[in-house]
Amino acid sequence: MPNEQKISRAVVSRLPKYYRYLGEAHDQGIKRTSSKKLSEIMNITASQIRQDLNNFGSFGLQGYGYDTELLYNEIGKILGLDKKHKLILIGCGKIGQALLKYEYFTSRGFTFEAAFDKSEDLIGTTVNGVKIHDVSELADYLSTHHINIVALTIPKGHIGNTVDIINKSSVQGVWNFINMDIEFREGIKVENVHLMDSLMTLSYKIDEDEIINRYNVTTKGEAIK
Amino acid sequence: MPNEQKISRAVVSRLPKYYRYLGEAHDQGIKRTSSKKLSEIMNITASQIRQDLNNFGSFGLQGYGYDTELLYNEIGKILGLDKKHKLILIGCGKIGQALLKYEYFTSRGFTFEAAFDKSEDLIGTTVNGVKIHDVSELADYLSTHHINIVALTIPKGHIGNTVDIINKSSVQGVWNFINMDIEFREGIKVENVHLMDSLMTLSYKIDEDEIINRYNVTTKGEAIK
DNA sequence: TAGATTGTTAATCGATTAACAATC
């Protein structure tokens, strides 16, 4: 609150990657690492790694480097993985069910407490131990259970009053798989997974050289010569 | 080739977003727009929008703005959406099947030609009209069919020689849902969907203020006063 | 001790924002 010095999104986006590589190193029994060693396996400069870490503290030792496990755990704490996170799922289509079944989330402290759908065929059934409720019970559920994160996996056209219900709850974050940007109330953090955007980006990359050339030649005089 | 002036990743990541908003405006019958109007609905500065577009050409008219449909189509072309893309799916779990069923991909020219899995229960069946083959036929399939993009949705531990097979094929891009960074041969473009990273990022955002405070107080002297 | 590597400051590079002439 006093020192509201935000960390840049570029840094934050690298944290899970550090966590992943440190976890692998730790699993391989590597007790000690350094910004130089990490930079080689991660394709990030050693300087950037040290700068990134220094946003949060000093975790290394001069002349030695970093203790793999210690750094792994520290980054885990920065990412909030030392806490339990309670999730609910709204929308139990294929993607939603995939999330319910992905054990890796549970092992990192993210557990689905309930799921919601409007399909009669799904309501009352259970996926990986998680019960699917009628979505009409959503507002009531959220007012009687403390939930940290909502995973939103309903089709774009079926949102209805879901956003309102979430805004009136004490939910802290929304993991949004719907292919649109949704504004929630102040205080609710949003992380988007826009699959269509991702696929379009891949399509762009594939033809990038050709595309740049096309537009350079067409529109920029000097590019012809 | 002559003017290999790469476009920054920051710009590229905004292109699908422009495409999305322009598509919505077009659907609403809005014939004409401007960097100012777009900036208001997209929370991007007008200046940045104009800079981004100018990487590819001049699509507007002074004093007028942009023709919604024209700009929509131009960005579509930049993203390669004027071409057909043939995909195959490797790994027919829940996420894979979700991809097979998502009609929006097809409507943008991305079609799944075949799917592969190792489960006896799935081989020979069909999901949304796409036949599931034995993964042992993958190398043979890729050598006899021209495929642009591979969607990789197998569990981390079951990769086997899949990467080798892809590297030996003429595939242009890999849409990777496996929670690890995979190096493919030169020329194959990769787009990652790291769901665990995404969820960790959300977890970070939720506790961001607290985390920054914790580390500031602990490690930075001046933050205490 | 000599070598290694951090934490951190300074330099560079790149991306975003501002400004404005051109012109519809």
Place this chain on the structure above:
DNA sequence: TAGATTGTTAATCGATTAACAATC
């Protein structure tokens, strides 16, 4: 014509890289 808005150049801001003193 007057007003609007582009395309583009210049200014600013922020992120990355380089350098190095501190020190294990």
